[in-house]
Amino acid sequence: MDEFRVIESPAEFDDAVARLAGGEGPIAVDAERASGFRYSQRAYLIQMYRRGSGTFLFDPPQIPDFSALQGAIHSDEWVLHAASQDLACLREVGLDPERIFDTELAARLLGMPRVGLASVVEELLDIRLAKEHSASDWSTRPLPESWLRYAALDVELLIDIREKLGARLDETGKADIAAQEFDAVLHKEAKPAAAEPWRRLSGIHAMRNARNLAVARELWLTRDALASELDVAPGRLVPDASLLAAARVMPTTRRALADLREFNGRASRSELDRWWAAIERGLTTTDLPAVRVPNDSPPPPRAWAARNPEADARLRIARAGILDIAEQVEMPVENLLTPDHLRRVAWSPPAEVTADAVGEVLARLGARPWQIEATSQTIADAFVEAAQTVEDAATSAS
Template sequence: MENLPLTEDGIAIILVASDEALRNAVAHLQQHQELALDLEFDQNRYTYGFNLCLIQIADGNGTCYIIDPFYIDDLSPLFAIIENPAIAKIIHHSNNDILLLDKLGCHIKNVVDTDVAAKVINYERSSLATVLKEEFNTEIDKSQQSSNWNKRPLTEDQLRYAAIDVIYLHKIKAKLLEAIEKEGRSHWLEEENHLLEQLKFTEPENPHLRLKQAFRLNYYQQYILKGLYAFRDELAQEFNKPAPYVIPNDALVDLANNPNADIHEWLNHTKGIHGGLKKPKNERLLKEALENTKKAAKANNISDDYPEHRFHRPMRTPETERRKELLTEVQQKIVAKYGEYASKLIINQSLITDYSQTGRLRCSKKYATDIVLQTASELGIDIPVMEPAAPKN
């Protein structure tokens, strides 16, 4: 849509859809010490891959920029602001935003995550809508939450929705941090924010084995599945569709389980196959990919044996049960002191299980480790701590 004058709750909404407009926005934004930030993205919902669709930034002083990367060649001026440690970036539930920025080569600094801040003061539900309702009695319209952000032109409703995700974050941050300081938990939030800044985007290892029922296949069938997965991925990129829209996950595993199936019959009797795959050229490419994978499996002597089940139940002995009971006692006291939901930042079942098995507390958060050890000491319980690994030369 054209850059019509829009406002939301007194905040000017400015659509930025050119490199020149971005440079002007950056010149304005870099004069502020705190910016509210959010991304709209598509993660294999409408298109292939993990793709940036919009960037929203509010200055906390009456202006919100909606930056459209589809019309901008160079986002580096904006990324320089996001990477500037002197400017705080207020984000609500930042994990995926940080991962996408990292994927794009932007390494964010000085994060303040208001979702984590709400958890620190024991919010049961910490969504943006919930926090606004609880703290400011403000209702927001989330009807565009499932919007397809790849489509252009953007509608007025989409622009307003995108703006709402950032225009309240400055006052939310101020209100939550005031409560956190009263509780003496500011160092919790600082450490949690620092950990978020360390998040790195990585492609999953052996993603084909993450498909449902893939673990039931033998080594040969898993090898076939890996080849089919790669073929599907290439075609999904070509079609710019999420890979399961090309061949559903269950159908891919089924074909790997029956690699000698008649491909033409399989394509025409399997639900959910993308029409483009049924074209003669792509049908031929699928046949070739399957045959080449089978030949490679034979050349590499891939066996028909079944892998051992990778999931092993935790060992149960009198000692592991004793450790579990002791750390559970510590957890209960932490819950009583800090609240059920805040305590989940400190100690959870995974930490308890790990301790029961290893006999050492292995926690990546200093404040959480300190609280666990202090609480254990108050209960007269000795909790050995896993020593950090020595740095490699």
């Protein structure tokens, strides 16, 4: 592997910017976070490689301003693997590309059986990448030399991967499709903050009592505030399962909470007063949460046959048609068309079922032009067939 430089000072940063600006071709970019260890999703290491420039490992906590780097390279193509995972933390420090090549997404569009970076590298370059540090705590300082070498190697191979994937996209006629997908990833709007983020508690959907939900809410909010203050991943303080156990049991005294074996985690006893205060608030509040939260999503497909037989027929027949197309173009069906888009148009089809009308609905939902071109006629035909199938069944029953 090439030599790499760890950038920790203003002088080193200025030199790295000059070298990257003077390099050739696209720029490989990767970022390492401390997911599962820290509350924030900030980048604790940013790796870049460019031919003619070298490999640079930037230490964001030591670099207060990335604007010079952004100004030097923002208009060049950035090559990332699974770009949607890194763009947010790169933007947090002011790094935002104008165009990207996503090697993971390209591998999906090409129908490669495994699309993790190590698998793609092995298939295309016949090099085995060790991934032993992928889930490490990258907020650790100083970073071990072996971790730094692992991080550097990830970006050093991305340009070679990009070239091989780009050639395959050209050979299969998928280059324009890939360009639309890369652009969609780059410009995808961030999801708005959830109105009730505590409802993301794993397993909370099984709770059907407002008082239990109130206790769960107060515990989650309390844990989230403490996790944010300490910059520790919430589950490392008290896991979701423990919060839910306390919300189900609803202990009526501090002692009962302390005796609850299912309530565990490294902060479950050291912060017992904090958790008990949260439970008390949940037990006494008059602001009870709704047991069921209305949304505009269609019901689960398993309920369609009973609630809306024609929608069920539309979905079943259209799914089969979409699966056939996915097999023909050799890509995962979920990349051909987002499953939720198909469910929504099947549940609420246009008044006049034509390919153009279906395409308009898909476009409003966020489907790309190539997806609409590939699927809208098949979906429209499926909907017409479904209507006839339901009508024939009704006639036979009568």
